[in-house]
Amino acid sequence: xxxxxxxxxxxxxxxxxxxxxxxxxxxxxxxxxxxxxxxxxxxxxxxxxxxxxxxxxxxxxxxxxxxxxxxxxxxxxxxxxxxxxxxxxxxxxxxxxxxxxxxxx
Amino acid sequence: xxxxxxxxxxxxxxxxxxxxxxxxxxxxxxxxxxxxxxxxxxxxxxxxxxxxxxxxxxxxxxxxxxxxxxxxxxxxxxxxxxxxxxxxxxxxxxxxxxxxxxxxx
Numbered sequence: 247x248x249x250x251x252x253x254x255x256x257x258x259x260x261x262x263x264x265x266x267x268x269x270x271x272x273x274x275x276x277x278x279x280x281x282x283x284x285x286x287x288x289x290x291x292x293x294x295x296x297x298x299x300x301x302x303x304x305x306x307x308x309x310x311x312x313x314x315x316x317x318x319x320x321x322x323x324x325x326x327x328x329x330x331x332x333x334x335x336x337x338x339x340x341x342x343x344x345x346x347x348x349x350x351x
Numbered sequence: 352x353x354x355x356x357x358x359x360x361x362x363x364x365x366x367x368x369x370x371x372x373x374x375x376x377x378x379x380x381x382x383x384x385x386x387x388x389x390x391x392x393x394x395x396x397x398x399x400x401x402x403x404x405x406x407x408x409x410x411x412x413x414x415x416x417x418x419x420x421x422x423x424x425x426x427x428x429x430x431x432x433x434x435x436x437x438x439x440x441x442x443x444x445x446x447x448x449x450x451x452x453x454x455x456x
Contacts, residue, residue, distance in 0.1 A: 255447050257360060257409055259396050291364050293398045293407045302398045302407040304362055310450070330455050338454040342360050342447035345415070349443040350435050 253288055253344050254307045260329075260337035262299040270333050273325055280321060281305060286312020306344075313341060358393055358449050359412045365434075365442035367404040375438050378430050385426060386410060391417020411449075418446060 262270065281287055286308040294301035307313050316322060329337065367375065386392055391413040399406035412418050421427060434442065 254450075255360075255362060255445060257362065259409070291405070291407060293400050293403075293405050295398050295400065298398075300396070300398050302396060302409060304364070304407060304409075334455065336455060338452065340360060340449045340452040342449045344445045344447045345359075347443065347445040350439065350441060 254310055254313055255342050255344050256305045256307065256313055257340040257342060258303040258305070258337065260301050260303075260334045262294070262301065263333060263335050264299065266332055269328075273328060273333070277322065277325055280319065281316060284312065284316045284319070286315070310341070359415055359418055360447050360449050361410045361412065361418055362445040362447060363408040363410070363442065365406050365408075365439045367399070367406065368438060368440050369404065371437055374433075378433060378438070382427065382430055385424065386421060389417065389421045389424070392421070415446070 278290075278292075281290060284307075288306040288308060290303060290305035292301065292303040305316075307316070317326075383395075383397075386395060389412075393411040393413060395408060395410035397406065397408040410421075412421070422431075
């Protein structure tokens with residue numbers, strides 16, 4: 247995130263269930279691959295604590311239309327359904343507009 | 352984040368150095384305690400991967416003025432200085448305005 251002020255940040259916080267480890271890894275890798283192809287995609291960062299199973303992913307897009315398009319991608323829609331049925335015990339999403347940013351170093 | 356649309360989300364992504372484990376734990380616990388006392392503070396979530404040492408913290412405030420006030424709290428300013436000198440090899444901050452949110456279940 248160097249010169250990406252005024253972009254849209256999608257904040258995804260989740261708790262993994264303790265099952266379906268391999269299926270989840272496959273799905274997560276596929277989404278990681280797919281989102282990069284999305285028009286308007288800028289970057290994403292993702293961290294999960296293996297002990298608490300809590301994770302935070304932040305994905306950056308140029309604009310809200312790109313976020314809406316990504317949300318509607320059919321493979322991603324299926325992943326969201328699997329997320330609710332199988333992979334996550336809870337999650338929350340916030341779509342936010344980046345006002346300013348700074349970094350070190 | 353239930354009914355907190357229109358709040359401000361501060362996204363903090365960082366990479367820990369591999370030193371000062373105890374000092375960092377003390378500082379992090381103190382900041383965790385202190386931010387909750389900040390006027391306008393709503394909630395925060397924080398995850399770090401112990402292997403990659405990458406972490407993401409998202410803190411939610413009612414408005415930008417509360418974020419600016421928290422940034423200027425003297426103990427927090429000192430923690431930021433220690434972050435640059437000692438605790439983090441790199442970090443980035445984005446201040447963003449939450450446009451909409453949803454959650455499961």
